Amino acid sequence: VERLVIVGGDAAGMSAATVARRKRDDLEIIALERGHHTSYSACGIPYWIGGEVSSAEDLVARTPAEFRDKHRIDVRLESEVVGVDPAGCTVIVAGPSGSYELRYDHLMLGTGAVPVVPDLPGVDASGVYGVQTLDDGEAVRAALSSAPSRAVVVGGGYIGLEMAEALVRRGLSVTLLEAAPEVMSTVDPDVGAQVRAAMGGMGIDVRIGEGLRGIESDASGRVRRVVSEGGSYDTDLVVLGLGVRPNTRLAVEAGISTGVKHAISTNRRMRTLSHENIWAGGDCAESFHRVLQRPAHIALGTHANRHGKVAGANLAGGYDTFEGVIGTALTRICDLEIARTGLSSREATEAGFCYEAVTTESTTRAGYLPDAGRITVKLLAERGTGRLLGGQIVGHQGSAKRIDVLATAIWTDLSVMELAEVDLSYAPPFGPVWDPVSIAARRTAAALLS
Amino acid sequence: VERLVIVGGDAAGMSAATVARRKRDDLEIIALERGHHTSYSACGIPYWIGGEVSSAEDLVARTPAEFRDKHRIDVRLESEVVGVDPAGCTVIVAGPSGSYELRYDHLMLGTGAVPVVPDLPGVDASGVYGVQTLDDGEAVRAALSSAPSRAVVVGGGYIGLEMAEALVRRGLSVTLLEAAPEVMSTVDPDVGAQVRAAMGGMGIDVRIGEGLRGIESDASGRVRRVVSEGGSYDTDLVVLGLGVRPNTRLAVEAGISTGVKHAISTNRRMRTLSHENIWAGGDCAESFHRVLQRPAHIALGTHANRHGKVAGANLAGGYDTFEGVIGTALTRICDLEIARTGLSSREATEAGFCYEAVTTESTTRAGYLPDAGRITVKLLAERGTGRLLGGQIVGHQGSAKRIDVLATAIWTDLSVMELAEVDLSYAPPFGPVWDPVSIAARRTAAALLS
Numbered sequence: 001v002e003r004l005v006i007v008g009g010d011a012a013g014m015s016a017a018t019v020a021r022r023k024r025d026d027l028e029i030i031a032l033e034r035g036h037h038t039s040y041s042a043c044g045i046p047y048w049i050g051g052e053v054s055s056a057e058d059l060v061a062r063t064p065a066e067f068r069d070k071h072r073i074d075v076r077l078e079s080e081v082v083g084v085d086p087a088g089c090t091v092i093v094a095g096p097s098g099s100y101e102l103r104y105d106h107l108m109l110g111t112g113a114v115p116v117v118p119d120l121p122g123v124d125a126s127g128v129y130g131v132q133t134l135d136d137g138e139a140v141r142a143a144l145s146s147a148p149s150r151a152v153v154v155g156g157g158y159i160g161l162e163m164a165e166a167l168v169r170r171g172l173s174v175t176l177l178e179a180a181p182e183v184m185s186t187v188d189p190d191v192g193a194q195v196r197a198a199m200g201g202m203g204i205d206v207r208i209g210e211g212l213r214g215i216e217s218d219a220s221g222r223v224r225r226v227v228s229e230g231g232s233y234d235t236d237l238v239v240l241g242l243g244v245r246p247n248t249r250l251a252v253e254a255g256i257s258t259g260v261k262h263a264i265s266t267n268r269r270m271r272t273l274s275h276e277n278i279w280a281g282g283d284c285a286e287s288f289h290r291v292l293q294r295p296a297h298i299a300l301g302t303h304a305n306r307h308g309k310v311a312g313a314n315l316a317g318g319y320d321t322f323e324g325v326i327g328t329a330l331t332r333i334c335d336l337e338i339a340r341t342g343l344s345s346r347e348a349t350e351a352g353f354c355y356e357a358v359t360t361e362s363t364t365r366a367g368y369l370p371d372a373g374r375i376t377v378k379l380l381a382e383r384g385t386g387r388l389l390g391g392q393i394v395g396h397q398g399s400a401k402r403i404d405v406l407a408t409a410i411w412t413d414l415s416v417m418e419l420a421e422v423d424l425s426y427a428p429p430f431g432p433v434w435d436p437v438s439i440a441a442r443r444t445a446a447a448l449l450s
Numbered sequence: 451v452e453r454l455v456i457v458g459g460d461a462a463g464m465s466a467a468t469v470a471r472r473k474r475d476d477l478e479i480i481a482l483e484r485g486h487h488t489s490y491s492a493c494g495i496p497y498w499i500g501g502e503v504s505s506a507e508d509l510v511a512r513t514p515a516e517f518r519d520k521h522r523i524d525v526r527l528e529s530e531v532v533g534v535d536p537a538g539c540t541v542i543v544a545g546p547s548g549s550y551e552l553r554y555d556h557l558m559l560g561t562g563a564v565p566v567v568p569d570l571p572g573v574d575a576s577g578v579y580g581v582q583t584l585d586d587g588e589a590v591r592a593a594l595s596s597a598p599s600r601a602v603v604v605g606g607g608y609i610g611l612e613m614a615e616a617l618v619r620r621g622l623s624v625t626l627l628e629a630a631p632e633v634m635s636t637v638d639p640d641v642g643a644q645v646r647a648a649m650g651g652m653g654i655d656v657r658i659g660e661g662l663r664g665i666e667s668d669a670s671g672r673v674r675r676v677v678s679e680g681g682s683y684d685t686d687l688v689v690l691g692l693g694v695r696p697n698t699r700l701a702v703e704a705g706i707s708t709g710v711k712h713a714i715s716t717n718r719r720m721r722t723l724s725h726e727n728i729w730a731g732g733d734c735a736e737s738f739h740r741v742l743q744r745p746a747h748i749a750l751g752t753h754a755n756r757h758g759k760v761a762g763a764n765l766a767g768g769y770d771t772f773e774g775v776i777g778t779a780l781t782r783i784c785d786l787e788i789a790r791t792g793l794s795s796r797e798a799t800e801a802g803f804c805y806e807a808v809t810t811e812s813t814t815r816a817g818y819l820p821d822a823g824r825i826t827v828k829l830l831a832e833r834g835t836g837r838l839l840g841g842q843i844v845g846h847q848g849s850a851k852r853i854d855v856l857a858t859a860i861w862t863d864l865s866v867m868e869l870a871e872v873d874l875s876y877a878p879p880f881g882p883v884w885d886p887v888s889i890a891a892r893r894t895a896a897a898l899l900s
Contacts, residue, residue, distance in 0.1 A: 011883075044818060044878050058818035301883050302876045323871040330875040339875055368494060368508035401848065404855045404874045404885070411872045412862040421773040422861045424854045425780040425789055426752045428494050433461075433751050435854070 001028050004315065005091060005104035007081045007250070009033030010040070011301050012282025013110030014067065015308025016315070020106075021071045023316035029073045030102065032093055034080035037134045038064050043301055045137040046159070049144070050166030056134050081111075084254035086275050106277050106315045109251060109264060110308065113244035113283035113299050122215030127223035128238045131159055140239065144170055148236030151175075152226040154212050156183030160241030161195065161333045164204050167239070174204050175233050177226070179211030186329065187338065188345045190359065191378060191392045198336040207231070244299050246284045259286050263297040268321040270311035279315050281307025288324040291342050291389060291410065292351055298325055328407045330400045337400030341407040342390030343380060354383045358444040362436035364398040366428035375399040377440035379406070379416060386415035386448055388441075398430065405437050416444040451478050454765065455541060455554035457531045457700070459483030460490065461751050462732025463560030464517065465758025466765070470556075471521045473766035479523045480552065482543055484530035487584045488514050493751055495587040496609070499594070500616030506584050531561075534704035536725050556727050556765045559701060559714060560758065563694035563733035563749045572665030577673035578688045581609055590689065594620055598686030601625075602676040604662050606633030610691030611645065611783045614654050617689070624654050625683050627676070629661030636779065637788065638795045640809065641828060641842045648786040657681070694749050696734045709736050713747040718771040720761035729765050731757025738774040741792050741839060741860065742801055748775055778857045780850045787850030791857040792840030793830060804833045808894040812886035814848040816878035825849040827890035829856070829866060836865035836898055838891075848880065855887050866894040 004020055006013040009031045017029050031038070039061045047053045064075035076095060083092035090101050115130040117123055127143065130136045149172060153164045156178030164176045176183075176199070182192040183199075183206065196206050210230035215238060218224045226233045246263040248256075257273035259265040264280040265273045268288070272278045282304035289296035303325055313320035330339035348355050357380045365372040373396025380390040391406035393399050409419045420441035426433050434442075454470055456463040459481045467479050481488070487510055494509040503509060514525035526545060533542035540551050565580040567573055577593065580586045599622060603614045606628030614626045626633075626649070632642040633649075633656065646656050660680035665688060668674045676683045696713040698706075707724035709715040714730040715723045718738070722728045732754035739746035753775055763770035777797075780789035798805050807830045815822040823846025830840040841856035843849050859869045870891035876883050884892075 041816065041818070041878065041883070043876070043883075044816060047819060047878055052820060053818050300876070302873070305883055306871075324873070326873045328873045328875045329877075330880060331877045332879045337880075341873070341875070366491065366494060366497075368491070368503050369497060370502060398848075398851065401851060401875065401880055402854070404852070404872075404887070405858050407874055408855050408858040408862075408864075408869075408872055412858075412864060414858075414862060419858075421756075422854075422858050423752070423774070423776045423778045423791070424857055425778045425791070425851065426493075426750070427779075427781045428491065428497055429782045430780060430787075430851055433491070433493075433755055437854070 001026065002105040003028040003030065003103065004106045004108065005102055006031040006108045006110060007091065008110035008112055008282070009038035009075060010110060010112055010282065011304035012308035012311070013108055014039045014062065015305050016108045016110065016279070016281060016312035017067070017073045018071055019309050019312030020316040021073060023313060023318050027316065031067070031073055031075045032079040032081050033075065033077050035133055035135055036077055038062060038067060038075055040134050041301070042132065045131050045134070046162035046166045048137055049140055049163065050169040056138060059134065081250060084250055086254055086256065086278060089277070106279065108311055108315065109278065109280040109284060110282045110304070111247045111250060111284040114247045115240060115244050116242040117240060118212055118242065120212060120214050122217055122223070123240070125215050125217040125223040126221050127236065128215060128240065130240050131163055132244065143237050149173060150235045151237050151239065152177065152233050152235040153239045153241055154226070155241035155243065156180070156206070156208070157185065157241060157243055158329070158331050161199065162331060163239045163241055164199065165202065165333055168202055168204055175235070176204055176206045177210045177212060177228050178206070178208045181209055183208065184338065186344065187340050187392045188378065191338070191376070191394050194376065194394045195333055195336060195338055198334040202334045244283065246297060248284050251280070251284070259295050261297045265295065269314040270307055270322055271314065279311040281311045287322065290324040290326050292347070296325065298327060300329060326407060326410050328403060330403055332400070335396060336394060337397065339393045339400040339403035340391065341403050342388065342410045344390060344392070345380060348380055348389050353389055355380045355389055356383065356444060356447045358440065358447045360436065360440040360443050362439055363432055364396055365430065366432055369428055373397055373399070375436050377436050379440050379444040381416040381444045381448055383448060386417050386445060388414055388416050388419060402437055416441045416448070420445055451476065452555040453478040453480065453553065454556045454558065455552055456481040456558045456560060457541065458560035458562055458732070459488040459525060460560060460562055460732065461754035462758035462761070463558060464489045464512065465755050466558045466560065466729070466731060466762035467517070467523050468521055469759050469762030470766040471523060473763060473768050477766065481517070481523055481525045482529040482531050483525065483527050485583055485585055486527055488512060488517060488525055490584050491751070492582065495581050495584070496612035496616045498587055499590055499613065500619040506588060509584065531700060534700055536704055536706065536728060539727070556729065558761055558765065559728065559730040559734060560732045561697045561700060561734040564697045565690060565694055566692040567690060568662055568692065570662060570664050572667055572673070573690070575665050575667040575673040576671050577686065578665060578690065580690050581613055582694065593687050599623060600685045601687050601689065602627065602683050602685040603689045603691055604676070605691035605693065606630070606656070606658070607635065607691060607693055608779070608781050610689070611649065612781060613689045613691055614649065615652065615783055618652055618654055625685070626654055626656045627660045627662060627678050628656070628658050631659050633658065634788065636794065637790050637842045638828065641788070641826070641844050644826065644844045645783055645786060645788055648784045652784045694733065696747060698734050701730070701734070710745050711747045715745065719764040720757055720772055721764065729761040731761045737772065740774040740776050742797070746775065748777060750779060776857060776860050778853060780853055782850070785846060786844060787847065789843045789850040789853035790841065791853050792838065792860045794840060794842070795830060798830055798839050803839055805830045805839055806833065806894060806897045808890065808897045810886065810890040810893050812889055813882055814846055815880065816882055819878055823847055823849070825886050827886050829890050829894040831866040831894045831898055833898060836867050836895060838864055838866050838869060852887055866891045866898070870895055
């Protein structure tokens with residue numbers, strides 16, 4: 001019987017496993033997960049920390065038992081793959097009761113990403129947490145039970161901002177340190193500044209331009225103070241939100257093809273470029289970026305699920321392709337919704353695009369309704385062609401999901417002139433008669449002509 | 451000096467006037483409006499009746515004085531055009547102090563629509579209202595001040611449903627009569643049934659399959675009772691929401707080109723097909739329907755604004771085109787959001803399309819968040835090509851604006867297979883990891899293949 005071995009029991013790996021099972025009843029499927037959970041929503045961790053979600057189980061989409069019983073997938077927890085031998089088609093597993101070798105016919109790598117941990121004194125102190133896995137989340141929840149009063153969050157990206165808000169909701173005094181001149185490097189600084197203002201309004205002490213220098217502990221090895229380039233902050237706990245990098249040491253050692261940031265390089269069917277029977281997906285793999293027209297590494301659960309679905313279909317003898325990414329993402333911070341797609345100004349410039357960037361202010365409902373909120377739409381369009389290159393939205397309730405219109409427009413290579421003509425919906429509870437997206441497209445088109 | 455005469459001082463007419471002014475400083479512009487207001491949001495009337503908006507002034511985007519002072523547009527209220535002579539390039543105006551003739555070089559017709567009033571006994575009784583103009587809205591507001599207790603709304607389209615909700619909010623007992631087997635004929639009956647259920651939950655007595663037979667009045671001519679095909683209902687006031695038809699008697703009499711429902715036929719620059727110097731836009735004009743590939747009459751403020759902008763640019767010597775409609779619309783009824791774009795099942799069948807219609811249930815937020823609401827997405831895709839033909843969405847907060855993604859997909863001729871691959875946004879507060887739109891597209895694609 002043919003055997004599929006999955007390395008990593010989260011989004012990419014388990015999507016591949018279930019899709020492969022659906023296509024091939026005869027396949028033996030073994031999923032190896034070094035942690036204690038499968039298929040959970042890492043994106044939901046801040047809501048669990050913040051108290052909106054009450055238990056870790058709520059974040060688990062499917063338990064190992066469900067995979068075993070419903071899909072006949074042999075999920076093995078606390079089982080870390082420590083070696084891959086592509087020539088011999090085997091992996092070495094360090095399991096809960098010892099190491100063993102496992103033969104595979106098809107290998108799916110869904111090893112995910114690991115948090116970036118700076119090489120600085122004290123980062124391994126007790127009380128310093130990542131927020132990458134459910135196990136990390138459980139550690140933070142446990143720390144909160146001893147009623148700490150102060151926290152420092154290091155890093156002003158999505159996860160850092162979400163964690164800062166979650167900790168404030170739990171009653172802590174929170175300082176957020178960001179080394180860059182503005183928070184949220186995935187959006188332009190003028191958009192990031194709006195987010196920072198909202199965080200300030202919620203009582204979060206946001207320090208920009210202050211990189212981490214070190215973490216000081218007390219005699220018992222417990223964190224006591226964080227030292228930055230701009231000051232020092234007494235604290236009871238530290239959350240590191242400095243982003244992630246592909247977890248591909250295993251793949252690199254095995255000679256599997258890697259590219260950007262050492263993420264695994266695949267073709268459009270998610271097959272590795274180096275090995276016929278090795279597939280990869282999720283945070284450990286590259287994705288083709290449709291606007292940049294080259295591989296990129298973007299660690300998002302949406303891509304991981306798609307990657308896994310594509311890999312699973314193909315390794316089971318079907319045909320499915322991954323059509324690429326355009327960097328769509330969104331979040332909610334305090335009472336602000338923030339979203340982006342395509343290229344930011346920095347990315348567009350680095351890629352060599354000549355473009356106009358136009359920012360438009362509007363409202364989320366008809367201006368005469370009492371709870372009309374503010375919405376800012378920033379569009380980037382290429383000179384000459386007018387092609388929409390990127391969009392950023394920040395605003396109150398009802399703002400952010402409009403990003404999907406911009407994503408669809410970028411996906412289909414629409415110009416801002418064309419986008420301005422699209423028959424978008426209108427009713428007073430949902431916007432002004434010209435939707436903010438239409439107004440933004442029209443103004444950007446006008447800027448291209450002037 | 452060249453003179454532009456505008457007939458009708460609402461969205462289409464005044465958009466044309468302001469855009470023409472922007473392009474041509476030398477033009478004399480006279481706008482003739484038979485009512486008492488210019489450029490108001492008719493869509494906002496139900497919110498004014500319901501109390502969310504406190505005064506009629508809030509619904510007026512620009513007053514006659516603003517048009518005069520800022521844009522040098524000579525707005526004349528209570529001035530009805532009663533005749534057009536295209537050969538002599540004149541109109542006859544019945545103004546507040548008598549009739550007069552007015553020469554024009556360019557004529558813009560923005561005469562709007564008139565409510566459909568059934569030819570039945572009693573429909574002209576006192577206490578029977580339309581909700582087409584601000585003057586209509588004022589009459590309903592005045593009626594509410596005498597604390598009526600019962601209302602009957604005739605017609606279960608957008609305006610009827612919105613008015614029924616508004617009147618319930620004002621404390622009235624409301625019965626809604628709809629002659630068709632289901633409310634909201636612009637969506638499929640299964641979607642309409644969800645809306646009807648929500649209205650019932652709000653205490654509105656919705657009667658389907660009950661056409662109006664007549665209205666009975668007391669001796670003073672005041673409405674007392676409504677008689678339908680299914681019963682009779684005592685009432686203090688009646689609101690007619692039976693839709694509108696193009697207000698084009700004037701145009702027809704003048705020999706101006708008309709088409710669907712006698713709406714004025716124009717080319718893509720909003721010039722009438724019959725006269726070089728006569729333009730039209732808004733509810734009195736046709737629009738090209740991109741999916742049906744023929745002219746249609748869809749009375750919406752969004753189109754009226756676009757029509758006017760295009761006509762104004764062209765008549766002032768510029769170049770702008772109206773790129774057509776796809777029937778996008780949305781509303782909020784009680785706690786439900788409802789949206790549609792493209793073709794309904796009935797429209798697709800009538801147009802000769804062979805298609806699959808697939809309904810998908812999902813949530814507006816990640817399922818583990820406490821306030822995840824329900825969302826239903828129904829997609830229609832053409833057999834063979836997979837082209838998305840139509841979409842309908844009904845659900846709780848955060849549902850309806852997703853229609854704009856479907857509208858953009860239909861606009862760009864995307865297939866459901868392609869739509870399923872688009873990089874849409876995800877974060878737990880905004881949806882499950884596969885957006886409801888993505889799931890719906892994927893399932894519809896699967897149905898096409900099975």
